[in-house]
Amino acid sequence: MAQAAQRNSSFANALSTGQVLQQHIENATASTRGVGGTTSMSVPYQMPPASQVISMKPPVPSGENAAEKVLPSCPTVYAFINDFKLLGNPRWAQDRHEDTQPLGGSHLPPPSVPSLVPLHVNQMNLDVQCHISTAFVTVEGEWELDFVVKGLRCDCVLAVPMSHHGTMTQIEIDMGEGRMYTTLVIPKDEAASYGAGGSVNAGLEEVGSYNPELFRLTVGQVFGGSKLSVRVSWFQPLLFANGFYNVHIPFIIPNAQLARARNKHVVGKIGCTINVGSGGPVVTGAFNHMMRERKRGEGRVELEWDSHSMHDWRNVDFVGSYQVWSQGILPALIVQDSQPGDLDGRGTFCLSLSPPDPRSVTLFMRSVVFLLDRSGSMYGRPVEDARHSLKLALDLLKPEDKFSVIAFDHEQMAFSPALESAHPAKVQMAKDWIDSTCQARGGTDILAPLRQAIAMLDSAVGGVPYVFLITDGAVSDEREICKEMHSVASARGGSAPRISTFGIGHYCNYFFLRMLAVIGRGIADAAFTQDKVKEQMERLLLAASTPLLTNLQLSIPDLPHGCEIYPFPVPDLFCGNPLVISGKFHGTFPPFVEVVGSNPDGSQWSSKVTSNRVPQIPLNRVFVKQQMDLLTARAWLHDDSKLRAQVVDISVKEGVPCEHTVMVGFETTPEKHQELKADLKAGKQANPKKYAVTKYAAIAVVAGLAIGFGSVMLTMNNAPVLDGLSALGDVGTGFGGDGVGCCDFGGCDGCVDCGECGVSGGCDGCGDCGDILDPIGQCCTSFGDCLDLLSALG
Incomplete structure (x- = not known):
């Protein structure tokens, strides 16, 4: 834990010192041009329009920790500066920097290395495709490494903040002069045979090994003066709140970067397409930007902002929404037949059930038991946030509901031995009990x-x-818990308890909790950053507070080979959680399916839903994450190698990393990159060695893209979950991947230049390179030996 904390501090320091070094660079540049200092463009943050449909926090926290303020607020490319000679400034190299000061006369702190300095951004474009409940995001931009001396080269780091469980799928970086960098998903057990460096099994002791809200990728040995054309693509689930699906993309460009931009309009275009998956008009909600409607059709709308025709750009995150709640339960069914190149020749279908406003319908009475982990690892803010969210959940109970609370560690303590009616006085007693009893202590059972x-x-x-x-x-x-709960569900049928789960941090087994929720027809979620625990827990508790239909079943006639359904059994429908079910089938899908469920009054609800074909929606891509997660959970539960192989096949084909695959990054050429894309389109197995050019950078594993199966050892040792939840910990496993280049621009003989031994004869492989390199153990002697540098620096 001490080493992890040290690496976290090192990464934060690299960001913080990068801001200082950036100001020194700007002042030196202005001085060279005959200007006394830098100027700054004032582009204030503007709050979105007041609206009841948007209720989300900024993805980058602004807490007391100053290091959080330097985290990227939009896709950003950084230069990893580990020697002042990269900047061509002999004064800094000789530590004579005390006379450098900014405009206005106030002295800057002295510059230091290593530092992460943001590159100049020339332009960025954003495209968001919202399909039913998933957003597909693409950012294209150009960054310029104009403060590093031409002829010298340094590593660059692409950092992409994403909102709520984002999954990176593709990165393409054109560095000019015939150099490109790209990524590919390959089976984990084949990575070594392809020559991929870096760890494919980062231990959970590496705090923050998974962070779905900040992707990092290192590009080795970029020449000074280069312009990097970057294209990144990822997808993320839409968040549901107050009857609307919401999308939130971090897109605030720091004022310092705007001031340096050569292009008047840094953001050239923002596009947003919404496919709701059903007929009828799309009802849009609030947007942070003044979007213009470009095209509209049945269940589809295309919106855009263009700098050439619309000049009211706002430097804010991209936030948009569309309405889901309707007058009643609105089912919709989309079917797509098998496409050429599909993995198994099966078609895909999607059934969505959109609920109405809960104020207009009758809801079920509930009997609820809340189980709160109070083990010693929950000490501090995690247990405080959990208590706060649990008390909010009690406020959501109706007087006719019944409830109790059990606090557990290696022992259990219940608020009451039997369920209590949720009268206000009893609810207040439970809140007081939670405050006094739910204190972190003990083990976990x-x-x-x-x-x-x-x-x-x-x-x-x-x-x-x-x-x-x-x-x-x-x-x-x-596994025994899942099997016992499955037996309970089988024995009790429709009256079996619904089980919803919420995981906090990296030490819990997300796939166990997901499987438990599937067995119990409930909802599962997990928070991997401290600032999201309270928000996401409250969202889950709120979503499950309004049950509308229970015991849902699908009747799909005339499919002789049956079909696969995700999730199965089908969960209940809640007003706070639209139900989306996907599946795979052989043959010809029938013209309709029948959905049957139970109403709150005990009567049966049923609906025949007509099949529709909507070619604009890529169903395979929309639900690939849900499918892989559930298959992974099943493979874990049954220790099934065939299911694992199926997950690997889907992951590789769709380019979406999972627990059993890895994403690797490598340098290539434009010609080889086109060959790679053609091979992937044709369904061929892609060997990265065939396309990689390793003159400057080896094939490297991109770390931190898998959740993992938890850590029983750390749980038993009561390792503080806060270590894995802090904002610094989430960026603490590296600058993005293990693909890191050596300096190799002077007399360093290929070793890691840490700024302490220098580039001209100080480093002889002794390993005495300062605290920041302690996790490595020794200097390297070639690029291939340096693959873990930035991961260790984090």
């Missing part, structure tokens, strides 16, 4: 409190039974 909760619910009369499990740990009997 999940099965015993689950059994106690089910026993409580079995003795209750009336109401749909619900269990909410909140934990930060992994336990050794997870």
Whole structure:
């Protein structure tokens, strides 16, 4: 843990010192041009229009920790400066920098290395494709490395902040002069045979090994003066709030970068397409930018902002929404037949059930047991946020609901031995009990409190039974827990308790919690950054507070070979959580399916839903993450190698990394890059060695893209989950991947130049390179030996 904290500090320091060094560079540049200092363009942050449909926090926290303020607020390319000679300034190289000062006379702190200095951004364009419940995002931009001396080269780091469980799928970087950098997803167990450097199995001891909200990729040995044309693509789930699907893309360009931009309009174009997956007009909600409607059709609308025709650009995140709530339950069914090149020759279908406003319908009475992990690893803010969210959940109970709370560690303590009516006085007593009892202590036992909760619910009369499990740990009997809960669900049928789960941090097994929620027809979510714990937990508890239909079943006639459904069994429909079900089928899909469920009054609800074909929506891509996660969870539960192989095939074909594959980055040429794309389009297996050019950079594993299966060891040792949740920890596993180049621009003989031994004869491979390189152990002697540098620096 001490080494992880040191690496976190090193990464934060590199960002912070990069800001200082950036100001020195600007002042020196202005002085060279005969100007006394730099000027600054004032582009204030503008809050979005007041609206009840948008309720999301900025993805980059602004907490007390000053290091959080330097995290990127939009896609950014940094130069990794580890020697002042890269900048061509002999005064800095000789430590004679005390006389450097900015405009206005106030002295800057002295510059230092290593530093991450943002490149000059010339232009960025944003395209967002919202398909049903998933947003596909593409950012294209140009960055210029104009402060590094031409002829010298340094590593650059692409950092992309993403909002809520984003998954990076493709990066293309054109560095000019016939050099390109790209990525490819390959099976994890084949990485070594391709010569890929870096760890494919980063241990959970590396705090923050997974961060779905900040992607980092290192591009080795970029020449000074280069212009980098970057294209990055990722997808993320849309967030549902107050009847609207919302998309949030971090897109605030720092004022310092705007001031340096040569292009008057740094952002040239913003596009947003919405495909709702059903007929009828699209009802859009609030947008942060003044979007113009370009085209509209059934269930589809295209919006855009263009700098050439619209000059009211706002330097804010991209936020938009569209309405989901309708007058009643609105089902929609989209079908796509198998396409050429599909992995298994099966078609894809998607059934969505959009709920109405809960104020217009009758809801189920609930019997609820909340299980809160109070083990020692929850100490500090995690347990405080959990208590706060749990008390909010109690406020959502109706007087006719029944409830109890169980706090667990290696022991269990219940608010009451039986369920209590949710009258205001009793709810307040429970809140007081939570504050006094739910204090971090002890170990972790999940099965015993689950059994106690089910026993409580079995003795209750009336109401749909619900269990909410909140934990930060992994336990050794997870498979046994799933099997026992499956037996409970099979024995009780439609009256079995619904189980929803929420994981906190990197030490819990996300796939265990996901599988448990699937068995229990509930909802699963997890937070991997501290600032998101409270927000996401409250969202899950709110989503599951308004059950509308239970015991849902699909009847799909005339499919002799059956079909696969994700998730299965089908969860309940909540007003706070639209239900989206995807599936794969052989043959010809029938013209309709029938959906059947139970209403709150005990009557049956049913609907025949007509099949529609909407070619504009890439169904395979929309639901590939859901499909892979559920298959991975099943493969974990049953230790099924065939299912794992199926996940790997889907992951490689779709270019979406999973637990059993890795993303590798490598340098190539424009010609080889086109050959790679053609091979992938034809469905050929792509060997990165065939396309890679390793003159400056080896094939390298991009770290931090997989969640992992938790850590029983760290849970048993009560490793503080806060270590893995801090904003610094989330960027602490490296600058993006293990693909890192050596300096190799002077007399360093290919070693890692850390700024302490210098580039002209100081480093002889002794490893005495300062605290920042302690995790490595020794200097390297070639590029291939340096692949873990930035991962260790983090």
